[in-house]
Amino acid sequence: MTDITGATADTMNNFIGLSAVLTGFATSIIAPTLDPVDIKSEYLPVFTQKITEESKDPTLVTTILQKYAALKAQQLSDQQIGTQMLAPDNGTNFVLACRKLIFMWYSGAWPTIIPATNKDPETTVSDMISAKSYTTGLVWQVMQAHPMGDSNYRYGYWAKAPAALSAYTGHQGGAV
């Protein structure tokens, strides 16, 4: 099955699975069953396009997702899968792509790394992908808050501690 972006359902499933492992958020948050926002369908093409452009390797995204699928098939834990995906022997571009994937999910923006100079340390700048990506950024969830400028809460809720972190990450029992 192929959708309009040319991605197969498998590709999307692997993308979701990998995103969940790397971000530490449950797939129920990354791609809820009822998903009117559907940010994953915005991120997969951005990720594919940007990584292909930046690495000049048209197969890199497929390689990454296939590696994830293979590890998943071995029934490894999230921690094990993540460690292997980010292992240096996958190659610099491979690992950097996985790291950029994490940044994108958390911030809603696409990062560019500005190398260190003899004066300044390495920094990151980023381009916001869309209005929707800003509000769905996982940073707001990991801080147990809401996107700045987009609160669904009620007056005064800030006087009490927020719900447990697990309610935001979708991983029960405190463990993520």
Place this chain on the structure above:
Amino acid sequence: MSAQTNYDVIIVGSGIAGSIMAYQLGMAGKKVLILEAGQEVPVDRSGYMETFFKANAKTPESPYPPTTQNPAVSTAYNPLGLPDPAKENVPRYTVLQIGAWRNPKQCYFDYTPQPEHLKPDSPEAKFAFASSYERIGGGTTWHWLGTSLHLLPNDFELQTQYKQGVDWPGGKQFYQALVPYYEQATNEIGVAGDKEAMDELYRGFNVSPDGVYGANYDYPMPGIVSSLVDQQYEQAVSDMVYDKIKLSVTPTPQGRNSLPGERRQCAGNTNCIPICPIQAKYDATVTLGRALQTGNVDVFYRHVATNVQVDENTKDVVGIDYVTYQTHGGVATGGGTVTAKKYVIAAHAIETPKLLLMSKRNKACPNGVANHSDQVGRNLMDHIMYLAWGLAKDPVYGFREPLSTAGIESLRDGAFRKDRAAYRIEIGNEGWQWAANDPFTTLADFVFGQNNSQLNGDSVNQQGISLRFDPAMPANSSLFGASLVSTLNGIYTRQIRMGYLIEQLPDPENRVELSETLTDNLGLPRPKLTYQVREDYVRNAFVSAKDISTKLFDALGAREYTKAPSAPVFYGDKREVTSNNFEYQGNNFTFYGAGHIVGTYRMGDCRDTSVVNPRQQSWDHSNLFLVGSGVFPTVATGNPTLTLAALAFQAADHVLADLKAS
């Protein structure tokens, strides 16, 4: 547009000052025309919200036109993609331009050059102005925070009490006369405030609350619920004494709805600056709407006032010239002159003096209109800010409430005020968003193994304490999954920040002039600024702020992360020069702006040393009134808008009285 000519009053600018004047005059049956340079107030704010969401840098100006940043024009010389102000019809100064202050292709303001041979601590060093404003229908309160404190009676007598700066005309009597207008202003803004807490504060300053509010006055809305952040400070600060003053935390009176009313109740969007998505926060479009509803007020948008015409013989103002445009970068589409009996300029403290100075073609006013005293444009002030930030011992869960809900007001007055500038301490609820561009800086650090937050490396703070968040983790860790979640959560939920609003003194050399070389797209001259922090009196307050911050963090059991700024660079490549850094007593400091632009058409009781009289009426032209914070003789110790609003109510009464008399 065919202009009506039978107006009683013309007002330039539809911000809070202009809108209050229009509303009061319209209610009294006077025919009023507002000329507004910026574009219309939109029917709803979704367009501004969309622009904000998409903006890379969520600066105060980011939602509003013209665009603050265009990534498409980004180059090595213009990494932020700042648009060229020469190609804009209503450019304004933005926070992103501060770093590019020496580059007129990116910065709206022109700046006078640095003197030669500066040392890092030379008082003559010039800086970028650190605050911004808007030029759109409704003006700058679109992105104000909403803090609505009364000034203190002693703020009006800085000279008499402490031998510094100047008094406001009449000193404390001026305050007394303003009390009923303060009441009108708090009602107009709909301030949510905890009167008892304020009474306690005033008693600490030996001021009777009745003298501040009038008898039996209370705020129109109950105080905003305080944050968990505030509660931590309350506990920690209650035993502290500093400069012989007992400290306490006071909930801030603020212009946002604590109850549903005409507008919605605050829902904690934590976005008051740059834009409240639900208009729970007051902005001047509220008053502008009320003004229009009187049926007596017209507003012409995209009408840029360019000249104030003065009659050579009578010295009265006889008209205001304007130019119109359709699109932000398009050509001028027309122009004309509007006339009335009385004129009010309410274009805020940079554009008002600019307009007055631009009006020098009048034979009667070769130095510009209302400028017999040569004070127009001088004494530019702001609250220059010291920021301090840290990590609390336990989670305080910021990022969920209005950006600030409390402050330490105790040090706004006291005997120390003869030696150093006073300040109020604003307690932030937005983590390190302002201080370090979080959540994005810390995120990038732990995803890519960087250390710009100081949490992920070998940084130590100014007290020599290691700043690595988790000592068990190696420096420059790149995390994923569970450890990324727990690390980010541990950090963001503990972030705290304090901002010190330091009282700058009036300095006639700090000024707005007209650029001789730079223009905007309409061919109008751009402002040229000179901005210094010359007095030890003000610099001493930075030393004090740094010192007390460390003590406050100690009392909180928090770890301080305030980053020592780099040494100032005054010369060389314009991309390398610093904008706001200075050295003082061996320490490097940087200052931020509070958005409080003040002093450039000062009020006084002598026509040779001030621009307007205590009625906010030009000494030179009796039918011209200048309103807004430009009239403030000193910047004082509270955020200016409530006071400038009170003054606008008062000025409206004066205009009405004059209309009646004529």
